[in-house]
Amino acid sequence: MTTPLRKDAARNWDRIVAVARALVDQGTPLQLNDVARRAGLGVGTVYRHFATPEALLETVATPCLEALAAHGEQALADTDPWRALEVFLTHTVEAQVTDASLAPVTAAPADTLPRTTELKRSLWSAGTTLLDRAREAGAVRPDLVSADLVPLMCGIAYAAHVHGGPPADRIDTARRYLATLLGGLRATPPNA
Numbered sequence: 158m159t160t161p162l163r164k165d166a167a168r169n170w171d172r173i174v175a176v177a178r179a180l181v182d183q184g185t186p187l188q189l190n191d192v193a194r195r196a197g198l199g200v201g202t203v204y205r206h207f208a209t210p211e212a213l214l215e216t217v218a219t220p221c222l223e224a225l226a227a228h229g230e231q232a233l234a235d236t237d238p239w240r241a242l243e244v245f246l247t248h249t250v251e252a253q254v255t256d257a258s259l260a261p262v263t264a265a266p267a268d269t270l271p272r273t274t275e276l277k278r279s280l281w282s283a284g285t286t287l288l289d290r291a292r293e294a295g296a297v298r299p300d301l302v303s304a305d306l307v308p309l310m311c312g313i314a315y316a317a318h319v320h321g322g323p324p325a326d327r328i329d330t331a332r333r334y335l336a337t338l339l340g341g342l343r344a345t346p347p348n349a
Contacts (some may be wrong), residue, residue: 170206172196177217181258187214211269218258222276225252229283239296242287243339246310247332249284253314254321254331260314263307297342309338 176196177187185191187210193203207213228248235241253259268274285303292299313334321330 166206169196169198169202172198173203173206173213174216177213178258181214181217184257186210189213209269211265214258215262215268215270215273218256218262219270219272219276221252221256221259222262222273222280225249226276226279226283229280229287232287233283238287238290238294239343242291242297245283245287246306246339247335249280249310250313250317250331250335251328253310254317254327260311264311295344298344301342313338 173192173196176192180187180192180195189203189207189210190200192213193200196203207216225248229245232241232245235244262268262273263277263280268277281303284306288297288301288303288306291297292301313331316334317327317331321327
């Protein structure tokens with residue numbers, strides 16, 4: 158069991174993560190010395206909480222990964238295979254478009270924190286199960302495999318960032334691109 162942080166240590170941890178979140182949202186690479194300076198803390202304080210920039214980035218991404226894992230669990234409980242897959246993929250694309258920490262963490266070849274590995278496995282498992290269920294129900298094309306989902310979702314997120322206009326419009330653009338993709342993935346058109 159982990160011992161709770163002292164109040165001052167918890168405040169420092171929160172400050173470090175908030176500064177890191179702001180930097181990630183601005184597209185600035187995380188450097189622990191820079192985070193310490195911007196947080197008004199000593200470098201040793203930052204290093205006591207986060208040994209590497211990767212650990213800090215994964216910590217920043219954890220709430221998003223946890224929310225996606227929860228959406229995956231909800232989708233798995235849905236008895237309509239197509240709707241479950243569609244809802245899960247919608248949440249995934251929306252997260253990719255709105256949370257700048259998600260793409261580098263999910264694309265990293267190795268994880269620093271065990272929690273990150275656990276959450277990524279949960280997401281992969283949910284996506285695979287949802288796709289398998291939709292395929293078995295005849296709702297998606299039989300040639301679509303789970304390894305296709307990540308590049309397809311990344312492609313939509315990238316396209317929404319490049320062509321989606323201002324940040325406020327990107328989610329709508331991503332949803333439109335996803336709807337088009339999903340229409341092509343269906344085994345039969347919904348109104349056929």
